[in-house]
Amino acid sequence: MPRTTTIECPGCPPLRALTFDVLGLIKVIEAHGKQGGVPKVVERWFEPDTSKCVLAASINDRKIDPLLAVARKSGVIEVCSPINGDVRFTVPNVSDASLRAEDDAVVGLHLFSRQKLELTSRSCTLFTCTTKGNASMRSIEIADSPEGSASVGSSRTWSVCASGNILCSKVDGSENYALFGGKGVEVNMWDLENCTKIWAAKSPPKNSLDMFSPTWFTSATFMSKDDHRKIVAGTNNHQVRLYDISAQRRPVISFDFRETPIKAIAEDLDGYTVYIGNGSGDLASVDMRTGKLLGCFLGKCSGSIRSIARHPELPVIASCGLDSYIRIWDIKTRQLLSAVFLKQHLTNVVFDSNFADKEVTPLADPPLNTKQIANENEVSDDEETLPVKRKKASKKDEGIKKKKKKKKATKDSEVPEENEESKKGALKEKEGSKKLKSKKRSKRSKYEIVDDAP
Amino acid sequence: MGRKRKASESEAEDAFEKEKENEEYRNKQQQKKKAGEIVPSMIRNKERRSEVHAKLKHQKKVEKRKKIQARDAAEKRALELGEEPQPRSVPRTIENTRELDETVCKPDDEELFAGNDADEFSVVLKREGTPKVLITTARFNSTRGPAFISELLSVIPNAHYYKRGTYDLKKIVEYAKNKDFTSIIVVHTNRREPDALLIMGVPDGPTAHFKLSKLVLRKDIKNHGNPTSHKPELVLTNFTTRLGHRIGRLIQSIFPQDPNFRGRRVVTFHNQRDFIFFRHHRYIFESKESKENNSEGKKAKDAKLAKAPQEKVVARLQECGPRFTLKLISLQHGTFDTKGGEYEWVHKRNASPRVSDTLYAFLPNLYVSRKWTQAEGGFSCNLLWNIALNCLFRGLEAFFGEEGWYLGTRC
Structure with missing residues (x-):
């Protein structure tokens, strides 16, 4: 039977995500x-061009002057602003012209958030x-001129592997170490x-x-932000x-x-949970202390997952891939919060964590506002009307902001609970299904006993 | 006790109501009988029963015809008087009450066209290269398999059959890349019956895996024709969603983009609720002298079709097999690779335990309601009728207009 009714998604908390296709x-x-905000595509930057296919992206979402680095197939790395998409400057990927950019695609890109050389x-x-x-580290001086010219300050290039292809590369939270892995390349750390x-x-x-499975790492990540010693890696043979x-x-x-x-593969903030996505669109969270599957993110996700991003504050993750949807999931209930169709095969997704601090009201239209209020009333009565507060905060000094941030840090642990409260209905449903399952299980076990008896 | 009593009371009430209903029903029946109508199921003699049934059926048919005639007459009168005729009631079907999907391709979507220009099929579809198809089988192939392949070879121009032998499919893909093939079709046979079709773009095109069912070969089709060696025209209907669009382009890239319209051969892929129906026809235009208003029912059609009222052009179809149904199982990114392959789309059966999602699981993926593609006035979804309309209206024009083909029948 075809679907003749609309499907409601619970909607997601206020967030801002950037996708690359x-x-x-x-x-x-x-x-x-x-609560229950429906995510929408608000902006689209650049013109469609296949030679500019995005291979890797990295965001440095600091408070002042955030930056976004995008590696393209044509062999350039563009550094632009994640707020309005203006390209600050472009850097060629390969230094020597003898190498063609298409042959040597960028797989790993990282924009350092720490000021490395005290410039x-x-x-x-x-x-x-x-x-x-070919790994390289370059520090780039941004010229003040608006043309976007940039001078490469210092650069170091070195070769990570002699043979094989690198497929994944990551820089750890302290930004002192990087890991590499790929087809024919064992995971190594530099x-x-x-x-x-x-x-x-x-x-x-x-x-x-006596069979030997060939080395083929397809994804890897560090387990936690402040510990570079634990690595989770996913291989081609699942x-x-x-x-x-x-x-x-x-x-x-x-x-x-x-x-x-x-x-x-993406890591959680708690340092032991990781989210894994595979080639047929299955997404799951795993506790790496025991290696046990916590649960799968169920939904109609049918295309290969290319990228998973964890929101730095809210308890949500975003996944995107070849099914050209960005899907936002709740990590506690593992429920689909919302999905947005973006028409192209997506390669990357990143969260802009500063969005919550930014002004909310000017962007939202008055009818949308009323909707929000209605939603809030529906969902929970004890919910604070935070947007208003935020508005005030944005007008006030930075000092207050900082205070607020501290508060937030303390609140962080509370946030998931709130969320849970709001999704009681969903939970109940789940419980119901669990009960059913357990019933089934008990039945099965009975049958088994019966089977065993004779 | 009390409860029991209540229960018995309610039972009694129910029984009473039932009796009442029964009585009413009986009364009705009697009235009917009195009116001279006999319910055929009450008759025990089979011959008589079938006789009466046939009679009733005929009566109904006559009534329906009368009703239609009356409606047409009323419409005509309204038109003559210059009034607006009463709007025809459109039957409510599953198809036209379906929810609109956000993945439906819209003709004004520049991203879609930019994506099309860059995808794997653009070389063939922009006529920069000619399609060359390699057809092979699974390891074992017998009985209906070879017969089906010989018919496929007659349907697809520039198709070459290669024996599978014991080669790996990945080796065959390599071979096809070297020999400049543009697609590979693998017919999978199980228990001497073709049951799956793998269509692959070469060198880097996607791999579509279809379930194949309801295969009828040419010789089993009554009054079948024999196809000529002309390049066929292609009709793709209802490939409207993004996934459908991609599958449509994959299918389109198998066939040459410059059909010989002289050949009057048409290959149809009709998508209806995710099942893709394949048909292969020859058609002919026949101009008939229209009869002098003997049937009023055909009048509307006349007005619609022919501008000159005396001459009526009729497209006649002759099927020239094979006939089969496809259903997409998976679409893989890149060429055949079962172990390390990335899927663009996989059919997932029970994706979620939630009720709303079980509905979601049945969501059509290739095709969504023709609500917005539909032209004014709903017409029959009949496949043959569609083809006939296509042949008539597009006639000798190209079937492959820039945006025409994926909108399906827009005529």
């Missing part, structure tokens, strides 16, 4: 309203890694200070059939492995997830 477009998705505030440091294993390899994984032993570089060179935990390659 194969046509080189950047789309900005914003959701307004405290002026108008500089930034870029870390890139290409498929062939010290970015002095460009030395400090650790490399060892391939797992042959299995009982394995998820946890490496601890202080313990051993072989994986500490290794388990299978479904039947298609693990295409995206």
